[in-house]
Amino acid sequence: MTVKKKTKRRTSTKKRSTKGKVYISPYKTIILCLSVIVLCLVLLLINTLPKPQKKTEPQDSSASITERFEEDTKKQEKEKLSSPEIKLEEKKPEAKAQPKTEPKTEQKKEDGKKQESDKPAVTQTKPEEKKPEQKQPAVKSFGFEKAKKNAQLIFVFDDGGQNMTQLKEFLELPFPITVAVLPQITHSVEAAELVRKSGNEVILHQPMQSVNASINPGPGAITPDMTEAQIIAQLFVNIDQIGPVVGMNNHEGSGITANAEAMEIILKTAEQAGIYFLDSRTNVETQVPYVARELGYTWYERNIFLDNEKTRDNALTELKKGLALANKNGSVIMIGHIWSADFLPALLKEAYPELKEKGYTFSVVSKSNAQKR
Numbered sequence: 001m002t003v004k005k006k007t008k009r010r011t012s013t014k015k016r017s018t019k020g021k022v023y024i025s026p027y028k029t030i031i032l033c034l035s036v037i038v039l040c041l042v043l044l045l046i047n048t049l050p051k052p053q054k055k056t057e058p059q060d061s062s063a064s065i066t067e068r069f070e071e072d073t074k075k076q077e078k079e080k081l082s083s084p085e086i087k088l089e090e091k092k093p094e095a096k097a098q099p100k101t102e103p104k105t106e107q108k109k110e111d112g113k114k115q116e117s118d119k120p121a122v123t124q125t126k127p128e129e130k131k132p133e134q135k136q137p138a139v140k141s142f143g144f145e146k147a148k149k150n151a152q153l154i155f156v157f158d159d160g161g162q163n164m165t166q167l168k169e170f171l172e173l174p175f176p177i178t179v180a181v182l183p184q185i186t187h188s189v190e191a192a193e194l195v196r197k198s199g200n201e202v203i204l205h206q207p208m209q210s211v212n213a214s215i216n217p218g219p220g221a222i223t224p225d226m227t228e229a230q231i232i233a234q235l236f237v238n239i240d241q242i243g244p245v246v247g248m249n250n251h252e253g254s255g256i257t258a259n260a261e262a263m264e265i266i267l268k269t270a271e272q273a274g275i276y277f278l279d280s281r282t283n284v285e286t287q288v289p290y291v292a293r294e295l296g297y298t299w300y301e302r303n304i305f306l307d308n309e310k311t312r313d314n315a316l317t318e319l320k321k322g323l324a325l326a327n328k329n330g331s332v333i334m335i336g337h338i339w340s341a342d343f344l345p346a347l348l349k350e351a352y353p354e355l356k357e358k359g360y361t362f363s364v365v366s367k368s369n370a371q372k373r
Contacts, residue, residue: 142316142351144323147359151326154333154368155348156180156278156302158205158251161191166341171198173345175362179338180205180249180278182304183238184219192242201364203278204242206235206266208253209337211283224255228265235269246366247300249278259288267297276300278365280335289372300372306336312343319351326360331370 029334059094157170160181178201181192195202207221217223220238222231239245248270256262257279267288270277279288279301292299304322306315319334326332336344364371 001333005136070090142320142354143362144320144351144354144358145327147323147361148327149330150359150361151323152331152361152363152368152370153326153355154178154324154331154363154365154370156203156249156333156335156365157338158249158280158335159338160195160202160205161185161188162338163187163341164191164194164337167191167194168339169345170338171195171200173348176200176364178203178247178364178366180251181242182207182218182220182251183241188242189195192245201247201366202242202245203275203365204238204245205251206248207239207251208256210252211254211258213255215252222256222262222266224259224262231262231265232269235266236273239273239275245275247276247278249302250280250282252282253280254283257281257286257288258283260291263287263291264295267291267295267299271295271297276278276366278302278333292372294342298373300333300365300368300370301372303332306334307340307344310340310343312347315340315344315347316351319347323355325358331363331368333365333368333370 015188127206153175155173155175156178158180160167162182162185164187167179170179177198179191179195181188182205183194185257192202207217207219209217209221209223220234222234226234239248250257256266267277277288277292277297279286279299281302288299288301291297304318304326306312306318306322308318322332322334339366
């Protein structure tokens with residue numbers, strides 16, 4: 001019996017010991033609660049620590065204070081400007097003397113809107129200064145008839161190479177021209193080069209014997225006593241000296257152009273050289289049209305001489321005749337001479353604006369529609 005009792009006591013002690021491990025005393029729970037509260041307080045303190053940074057904000061706020069001050073002053077100024085008293089003061093100077101009061105207030109205002117409104121007033125005076133300049137081109141009218149279907153005017157000026165200063169007057173014309181340069185004289189090469197540099201057309205002004213044997217056509221001329229070989233050789237010598245050229249016309253030559261055999265040699269040589277022939281028509285009995293048609297060679301011919309009489313009035317009369325021919329045939333070739341530099345270039349410069357306004361067009365011989373077949 002005693003043994004059994006001991007075993008029971010031992011088992012009871014084991015049960016007590018296991019229950020003691022799970023059990024938590026009340027004072028420990030209190031301590032835990034207090035520690036949690038302390039932690040919460042610490043966290044609250046830590047959260048409140050950044051608040052001293054707000055004390056440093058006044059350093060930055062100093063700038064904001066000045067900005068606010070400026071904004072306040074601006075508002076005050078705007079309120080003053082918007083007040084009825086100032087509005088009345090502004091209205092009065094507008095009626096009396098706007099230019100005196102407005103510039104002063106405009107300089108103070110930042111918008112500058114009124115300064116911009118003053119600019120058009122300045123620009124309004126400029127057109128008044130330009131108006132007389134626009135009236136100047138309205139040169140005196142020559143009474144030219146209107147062009148029909150863009151009638152074409154072709155101006156040729158003979159005897160280039162004799163006088164360089166006279167030549168330069170013609171090269172200043174405001175439209176394209178053809179210049180016929182004489183060979184074998186002092187300024188032949190120089191004149192041809194100057195014309196080419198100006199962008200105008202150069203042709204050979206080939207000297208030929210006149211019907212009047214006493215007239216000397218000049219160096220490099222073709223005469224009736226020359227053989228075919230001599231004519232061909234002379235033509236190529238002259239072309240090489242003046243060249244490159246796109247064509248040639250006759251200087252004097254009334255005796256040669258009336259000679260069908262001589263003209264056949266000349267036109268064949270021109271075709272071989274790849275240049276055109278312009279018949280100056282110094283002889284009514286010219287054989288150029290007949291020979292050219294027989295050879296199937298296209299050519300050009302002069303319609304008007306501008307300066308057979310060396311006067312401005314005569315040149316103007318001949319110019320008007322040329323315009324009538326241009327309107328009738330579609331184009332006209334008018335020949336003048338370099339030695340008319342004292343009046344002819346000036347006349348053509350004056351006439352050009354009206355000719356252009358009336359619808360006339362300008363061309364050189366090689367690019368014109370005046371070709372004959």
